[in-house]
Amino acid sequence: MSERKIKNMEQFAEVSGISRPTVSKYFNDPGSVRKTTRGKIEKALERYDYRPNIFAINQNRKLTKTIGVVVPSLSDPFFAEIARNIEQRCIESGYRPALYSVHGDPSQEVDVLDGLRSLKPAGVLLAPLGRASDRKAIETFCRDVPTVLFDSNLEDLGAAFVGSDNYSFVSQSIDYLTRSGSAPTFFEMRSPANPNANKRRHAYLDKMEKLGLTPNVIQVEGEGWAFEEIGYRGAIRLLSSDELTSDTVLCSNDRLAIGFLAAAYEKGVKVGLKPDCTLRVASHDDHPFSRFTGPSLTTVAHDYDAVSNKSVEKLFDVIEGGESDVRSEMLFPARLILRASA
Amino acid sequence: MSERKIKNMEQFAEVSGISRPTVSKYFNDPGSVRKTTRGKIEKALERYDYRPNIFAINQNRKLTKTIGVVVPSLSDPFFAEIARNIEQRCIESGYRPALYSVHGDPSQEVDVLDGLRSLKPAGVLLAPLGRASDRKAIETFCRDVPTVLFDSNLEDLGAAFVGSDNYSFVSQSIDYLTRSGSAPTFFEMRSPANPNANKRRHAYLDKMEKLGLTPNVIQVEGEGWAFEEIGYRGAIRLLSSDELTSDTVLCSNDRLAIGFLAAAYEKGVKVGLKPDCTLRVASHDDHPFSRFTGPSLTTVAHDYDAVSNKSVEKLFDVIEGGESDVRSEMLFPARLILRASA
DNA sequence: TGTATAAGTTGACGCGCGTAAAATTTTGAT
DNA sequence: ATCAAAATTTTACGCGCGTCAACTTATACA
Numbered sequence: 001m002s003e004r005k006i007k008n009m010e011q012f013a014e015v016s017g018i019s020r021p022t023v024s025k026y027f028n029d030p031g032s033v034r035k036t037t038r039g040k041i042e043k044a045l046e047r048y049d050y051r052p053n054i055f056a057i058n059q060n061r062k063l064t065k066t067i068g069v070v071v072p073s074l075s076d077p078f079f080a081e082i083a084r085n086i087e088q089r090c091i092e093s094g095y096r097p098a099l100y101s102v103h104g105d106p107s108q109e110v111d112v113l114d115g116l117r118s119l120k121p122a123g124v125l126l127a128p129l130g131r132a133s134d135r136k137a138i139e140t141f142c143r144d145v146p147t148v149l150f151d152s153n154l155e156d157l158g159a160a161f162v163g164s165d166n167y168s169f170v171s172q173s174i175d176y177l178t179r180s181g182s183a184p185t186f187f188e189m190r191s192p193a194n195p196n197a198n199k200r201r202h203a204y205l206d207k208m209e210k211l212g213l214t215p216n217v218i219q220v221e222g223e224g225w226a227f228e229e230i231g232y233r234g235a236i237r238l239l240s241s242d243e244l245t246s247d248t249v250l251c252s253n254d255r256l257a258i259g260f261l262a263a264a265y266e267k268g269v270k271v272g273l274k275p276d277c278t279l280r281v282a283s284h285d286d287h288p289f290s291r292f293t294g295p296s297l298t299t300v301a302h303d304y305d306a307v308s309n310k311s312v313e314k315l316f317d318v319i320e321g322g323e324s325d326v327r328s329e330m331l332f333p334a335r336l337i338l339r340a341s342a
Numbered sequence: 343m344s345e346r347k348i349k350n351m352e353q354f355a356e357v358s359g360i361s362r363p364t365v366s367k368y369f370n371d372p373g374s375v376r377k378t379t380r381g382k383i384e385k386a387l388e389r390y391d392y393r394p395n396i397f398a399i400n401q402n403r404k405l406t407k408t409i410g411v412v413v414p415s416l417s418d419p420f421f422a423e424i425a426r427n428i429e430q431r432c433i434e435s436g437y438r439p440a441l442y443s444v445h446g447d448p449s450q451e452v453d454v455l456d457g458l459r460s461l462k463p464a465g466v467l468l469a470p471l472g473r474a475s476d477r478k479a480i481e482t483f484c485r486d487v488p489t490v491l492f493d494s495n496l497e498d499l500g501a502a503f504v505g506s507d508n509y510s511f512v513s514q515s516i517d518y519l520t521r522s523g524s525a526p527t528f529f530e531m532r533s534p535a536n537p538n539a540n541k542r543r544h545a546y547l548d549k550m551e552k553l554g555l556t557p558n559v560i561q562v563e564g565e566g567w568a569f570e571e572i573g574y575r576g577a578i579r580l581l582s583s584d585e586l587t588s589d590t591v592l593c594s595n596d597r598l599a600i601g602f603l604a605a606a607y608e609k610g611v612k613v614g615l616k617p618d619c620t621l622r623v624a625s626h627d628d629h630p631f632s633r634f635t636g637p638s639l640t641t642v643a644h645d646y647d648a649v650s651n652k653s654v655e656k657l658f659d660v661i662e663g664g665e666s667d668v669r670s671e672m673l674f675p676a677r678l679i680l681r682a683s684a
Numbered sequence: 685t686g687t688a689t690a691a692g693t694t695g696a697c698g699c700g701c702g703t704a705a706a707a708t709t710t711t712g713a714t
Numbered sequence: 715a716t717c718a719a720a721a722t723t724t725t726a727c728g729c730g731c732g733t734c735a736a737c738t739t740a741t742a743c744a
Contacts, residue, residue, distance in 0.1 A: 007730090008729085008730055008731080009730065009731060010730080010731090018692080018693095019692065019693045019694075020693095020694095020731085021692080021693075021694085021732085021733075021734095022691080022692055022693075024731065024732065024733085025691095025692095027731095028732085032691095033691075033692085034690085034691060034692080034740085034741085036740095037691080037692075051460055052730080052731070053401065053460075053729085053730050053731070054460050054461065055397045055398075055400040055401040055462075055729095055730080055731095056397075056401050056699095056729070056730035056731045056732090057730085057731060057732080058397040059395065059397040059398050059401060059699055059700065059701090059730085059731075059732090060698085060699055060730090060731055060732040060733080061731095061732075074416055074422045074425065074426070074441075075419055075422045075423055075426065075630065077417055077419060077422075080416045080417045080419075080422060080443075081417055083416065084416070084417065084443065084445060087443075096457070098440065099416075099441050099442070099443075100441070101422075101426065101429075101441075103426055115438070118393055118395075118396050119396065120397075228631070228633075228634045229633075232633075232634060258631070258634050259634055261634075261636060262633070262634040262635065262636060262638060264636075265636035265637060265638075266637075266638070266682070288417065289570070289600070289631055291570070291571075291574075291604070292570045292574060292600050292601055292603075292604040292635075293604065293634075293635070293636065294603060294604060294606075294607035294635065294636030294637075295607060295608075295636075296604065296607075296608070340608070349700090350699085350700055350701080351700065351701065352700080352701090360722085360723090361722065361723045361724075362701085362723095363702085363703075363704095363722080363723075363724085364721085364722055364723075366701065366702065366703080367722095369701095370702085374721095375721080375722085376710085376711085376720090376721060376722080378710095379721080379722080394700080394701075395699085395700050395701070397699095397700080397701095398699070398700035398701045398702090398729095399700085399701065399702080400701095401699095401700085401701075401702090401729055401730065401731090402700090402701055402702040402703080402728085402729060403702075
């Protein structure tokens with residue numbers, strides 16, 4: 001498949017019998033050249049493995065075919081999973097996704113965005129850290145680069161926000177739990193980094209009031225993104241005390257719940273619906289591992305696909321199409337997943 | 343901090359009162375210019391936020407400051423964690439890591455490597471899929487780009503391999519298990535994609551023989567990278583049968599074990615060391631979640647830091663230094679982590 | 685077969701920076 | 715103050731490709 005090494009478009013144009021500007025057109029949009037011409041080029045493409053120099057291309061473009069994907073933490077399988085989905089969509093649309101984790105660190109979030117800017121990306125999909133984010137830095141970034149926020153909303157930032165409807169999560173879990181037993185106590189971090197956590201607490205309080213029930217929120221200490229550990233420690237303390245008056249616990253998110261279940265196991269507290277169980281635990285997110293906890297975790301699932309697809313779709317709208325001045329927010333409903341823990 | 347927009351090095355050289363070639367030298371190595379000159383440039387750097395165009399830079403370099411990091415799956419927190427470590431080291435050394443997951447798909451592995459090639463990376467850290475990898479494609483890639491393999495070894499490929507010593511894993515777990523109870527049955531996938539799995543089986547057989555014990559290997563069906571699911575299904579079947587004669591199970595890796603524990607919980611089989619327990623389960627890897635299973639998982643830990651640090655170090659050796667013709671393999675010993683499951 | 689129109693060709697310039705050679709200035713040690 | 719070495723400046727070219735203008739050729743429809 002090789003006769004002679006092709007080192008630039010000039011040489012490739014030569015061996016394919018087409019002029020360089022036309023070859024250039026072809027690579028920018030194969031459909032923009034005549035079918036016979038396309039044939040010649042593609043035939044040459046099989047004989048010689050030439051590929052346009054990506055740096056030379058991008059130097060002469062205002063924006064590249066790169067899509068930045070930024071998540072708070074790739075150690076969280078939830079984000080790993082959603083990133084996978086997003087990457088796939090981008091590739092399908094002919095873009096090059098560049099994936100970044102900020103590892104829970106606001107300063108790295110700024111750094112990543114800063115580095116991303118110099119890549120002249122066509123657009124960026126950003127799941128911000130939330131409360132800890134450097135709002136001003138992100139705001140500046142969003143002015144320069146088409147950005148769609150997902151998962152965590154920062155008010156008025158970015159061209160759009162796509163996420164899950166936190167009220168839908170909490171409403172469904174509470175509905176189920178109260179209908180099948182007693183009302184849940186809400187278990188969460190005292191100062192959650194993620195804005196979704198706050199929304200879920202509000203949703204809990206709201207929903208409980210609507211149902212005429214007395215809310216009860218337990219907030220555990222802990223900073224950072226080691227949610228399992230925080231949940232575990234909090235639960236160990238809780239289960240060693242008499243603070244927990246309800247037999248039903250609703251965790252703000254699955255990672256806390258995973259820690260909670262580990263603590264319950266360790267303390268010999270039986271969780272689930274079986275006759276010998278004394279506690280029910282449910283949660284939100286449908287974390288990839290929530291199927292494999294002991295007991296398996298009753299939770300409420302994000303519509304992963306919908307969120308990732310819509311995020312990408314929205315971004316492409318902004319990139320290609322109208323600078324629709326209105327910032328749209330799109331929330332997808334969640335879906336209750338019944339398992340053994342509640 | 344801004345008076346006038348700087349769009350290229352020419353203009354920046356102008357406002358800093360230094361010639362462009364010298365400014366260019368500065369950005370390539372700040373230490374290569376006189377201290378007074380450096381001062382002027384850095385002062386200007388504070389007033390104007392100029393940054394050299396990365397594409398123009400890379401066009402004129404044979405190799406860039408990019409380091410490719412390729413892992414089999416980012417949905418596996420093990421790789422997410424090791425990738426985090428590696429990224430950090432690269433940044434500290436002034437390189438730009440570019441992270442890719444091949445999502446367990448050999449064809450994507452080739453695609454990623456292919457795309458990486460056009461980025462002219464200074465080097466690549468690759469954790470190959472293993473058995474499923476397209477060996478020839480990787481071989482070709484390694485000829486063009488300095489590549490260090492980690493985690494999974496492909497014989498004779500890449501400039502070096504850095505990983506954990508599988509014999510060390512299995513030896514320690516078996517030693518512990520036999521000393522504290524009966525000899526373990528080995529639980530694994532029938533056709534594991536990862537070469538480490540095969541090495542662990544051999545280590546198991548070898549070690550058992552050395553101890554004068556009868557080995558017993560149970561292989562469960564399943565393809566792909568959904569190890570928890572495979573472990574779960576296999577364990578459900580196993581625990582419903584009478585195949586399992588030992589009261590001690592040693593899983594090939596933690597993800598299988600997580601599935602195993604979920605199955606045991608569901609089947610009401612008590613795992614652990616307490617009086618009412620009928621089964622012990624141990625495993626290998628010290629997966630980030632293995633602390634939070636029910637019961638917490640006794641396992642053998644990789645030396646995460648050592649592996650990632652050494653991988654990066656080796657790669658830099660190859661990049662900067664001598665084309666040491668000998669391909670080195672470096673294996674780090676593992677460390678037993680005692681928890682509740684065995 | 686002729687003609688309007690789309691597509692391709694030629695030639696040339698620019699992008700922002702690396703880098704080399706030659707000339708000039710600065711530095712540091714005598 | 716003197717002078718060789720080191721650093722900087724000037725000048726200039728090249729990298730690979732996007733893109734424009736002015737032509738020339740191929741296509742399609744009448």
